[in-house]
Amino acid sequence: PEEELRKGHRFPADKDLPKMVERAIEEKKTPTKTVLKEFQMLIGVCLWAALSTRPDCAYAVNTLAQGAIYANESLISAAKKVIIYMFHTKELGIGYDRCKGGYLTGYVDASWLEKRSQTGFTFLLANGSISHKSKKQELTAMSSCEAELIAASKATLELIYLRFFLEFLGVKLHGPTSLMIDSQSAIDLANNDRSTSRTKHLRRRDWKLRETIEEGVAQAKKIHTSLNPSDILTKPLVGQSFLMHREKLLNC
Numbered sequence: 001p002e003e004e005l006r007k008g009h010r011f012p013a014d015k016d017l018p019k020m021v022e023r024a025i026e027e028k029k030t031p032t033k034t035v036l037k038e039f040q041m042l043i044g045v046c047l048w049a050a051l052s053t054r055p056d057c058a059y060a061v062n063t064l065a066q067g068a069i070y071a072n073e074s075l076i077s078a079a080k081k082v083i084i085y086m087f088h089t090k091e092l093g094i095g096y097d098r099c100k101g102g103y104l105t106g107y108v109d110a111s112w113l114e115k116r117s118q119t120g121f122t123f124l125l126a127n128g129s130i131s132h133k134s135k136k137q138e139l140t141a142m143s144s145c146e147a148e149l150i151a152a153s154k155a156t157l158e159l160i161y162l163r164f165f166l167e168f169l170g171v172k173l174h175g176p177t178s179l180m181i182d183s184q185s186a187i188d189l190a191n192n193d194r195s196t197s198r199t200k201h202l203r204r205r206d207w208k209l210r211e212t213i214e215e216g217v218a219q220a221k222k223i224h225t226s227l228n229p230s231d232i233l234t235k236p237l238v239g240q241s242f243l244m245h246r247e248k249l250l251n252c
Helices: 002-006 017-027 033-052 055-066 073-088 144-168 184-191 204-214 229-233 239-249
Strands: 105-111 118-125 128-136 177-181 218-222
Touching: 017 055, 017 073, 033 055, 033 073, 055 073, 055 118, 055 128, 055 229, 055 239, 105 144, 105 229, 118 144, 118 229, 128 144, 128 229, 144 177, 144 184, 144 204, 144 218, 184 204, 184 218, 204 218, 229 239
Parallel strands: 105 177, 177 218
Antiparallel strands: 105 118, 118 128
């Protein structure tokens, strides 16, 4: 309906989206075939764009997909909101400029939650995003620092792949790739090869960033949260912060 299309199209998700999905999962009400089919169709419509050219919708779509088997009318309305947002912002896209941002740069963030935290990262090259991800972490992090470190390790795996791929294409990479992190404690742990009582339980794979730093492949750098575009991939932002991060990722 025209009236629905005119409403709430500035942001893909409301602040209460995570609680809405969590509530549906906790209730465990089996949806009817009609409701389930409609929700899956809506998520399918959003998924391709969120994974490829619309990182601004990645968090909303990933969060909604977590409640797919317990779909209800509230989740269907939230999925429709994402589609309406995409409709009103269909002119947005990722642009690349070979004269700007010639270095591969990664941005990573994590939203620490009581259960499983959310990982978000993006890599920019030629002033545009060439890779992004928003995903729940596999394990429950014991602290925000641990959540950030796990997210950074996931981003490091993507960093290694992108470097290999760019080198295969003949792109010369000079020096280590910068991975921008807004947690100073996570950076300190990544640069320190000592194990402490607070970190000795971490898996070896969660220290991947430390390994790549020692090998000279990556370097961890501090960035303020307000300037970190990957923040848009870890939580339902609204207002000016969402618009600012979106402009960084969708620049044309």
